[in-house]
Amino acid sequence: MDITSWFDINNTFVVIPIGGGYAMSWIEMIGTLFGLLCIWCASQEKIINYLFGLINVTLFGIIFYQIQLYGLLILQLFFFCANIYGWYAWSRPDAMNGEALKVRWLAKDKLIKTSVISVIAIMLLTVFIDPFFSVLASLAVGVLNTFGASITLSALDPDAFPFWDAAITVLSVVAQILMTRKYVENWILWVVINIISVGVYAAQGVYAMSIEYVILLFIALNGTKEWIQTAKANTSELEYRERVL
Template sequence: MLEFFSTGNILVHIPLGSGGYDLSYIEAIGTICGLLCIYLASIEKTINYLFGLLNVSLFAIIFFQINLYASLLLQIFFFAANIYGWYAWTRVKQDTQEVTLKTRWMSLPKMLIWLVISLISIILLTFYIDPVFACFTDITVNVLNTVGFNIDTPTLAPDAYPFWDSSLMVLSIVAQILMTRKYVENWILWIMINVISVVIFALQGVYAMAIEYTILMFIAINGVRMWTKSAKMNQIN
């Protein structure tokens, strides 16, 4: 059973880039769950959070196997955000039994606050991304070793794209938070995240992931359209 979750358990060889790309079962299933999660969220189906939990759990296993411990920590955040989002989307008013949270646009003051927080976080992380991720990695390795794993702390190379990598991490966290609160702006951020991701993955030669994020970009564009329509209806009602 454990062998099934190994990144070495190859489903198919994809002839992309130099030497092609071996797609494992766990990556394929995790990717499908991720695509379903984003699509279902774009049409406001709460079941998206089930696929989101499966996606981040499988990706956490992948990142553990390939020694990307900081990325593993980010999946832990996404796991918690998915649980909260599921609760927030299904919470109802006691008197009317109506869903409390409805799709809407952010107010200008809230938008400015999030913009300032994002910009400051991106700038700080850009300058300190290597020591921050090294710290996260040390913490993760120590925690895993405490519960019985016997792994060595990996040697981390300097970040290839510190500004863009920092932007992706900060904007992904902000977008996930805004999605759990049903703000339309979350989809605008996901479009930006997906465009940056496609370019970076293409430059790095990871063409399979570049294709995946291209699909996600079009789903996010549809998310803006669907949630804008829903927000207008909520304003009328």
């Protein structure tokens, strides 16, 4: 069998008896597996999560290319870059104290700024989501055609859930950035993102992905609990050092 066939979304791994039957391809199965491994290892603060994340977003990027979801393809490119940066940031000693990044909470001023920027971004994207993703799709097609893809961009239908779609997109970007800096709040955002995603995918009849996000929700809840405990321990250690010094 040609190795490229493993990357074809029509190469079915299993038909899941949900709705009218959902044909899960090999690439989706493997990509999903690495995505779950990535999130679980991140919740355990294991740096290998970024290797799994790079594999996940690469495979999902190939999927989105094949099903012509170019906006999501661009988002995978962001996640790819964020995973590379996160791997670097988690393994590099901090410039201030020479130690690796530690799990901690956002400072109050940073939390307020992040919240305000996120709300504004969600509001703007909700209003302009259709033209925004149209531009992204055109950009992606233009780049791919530069490399000889010969793709014709079809007319995009209006977004089915503009507010929730905007919220998922913006919060995913913010959560990924916070994760690379080991802020506890990233897991709280992933919990919110996964709850929204479960509802959106179920409403659209994509039940397999809805079930996947239920699993991700429980991993995110566990990550929240684990990182809160770690942040408390790190805070206690810092306070002890300050008293000793």
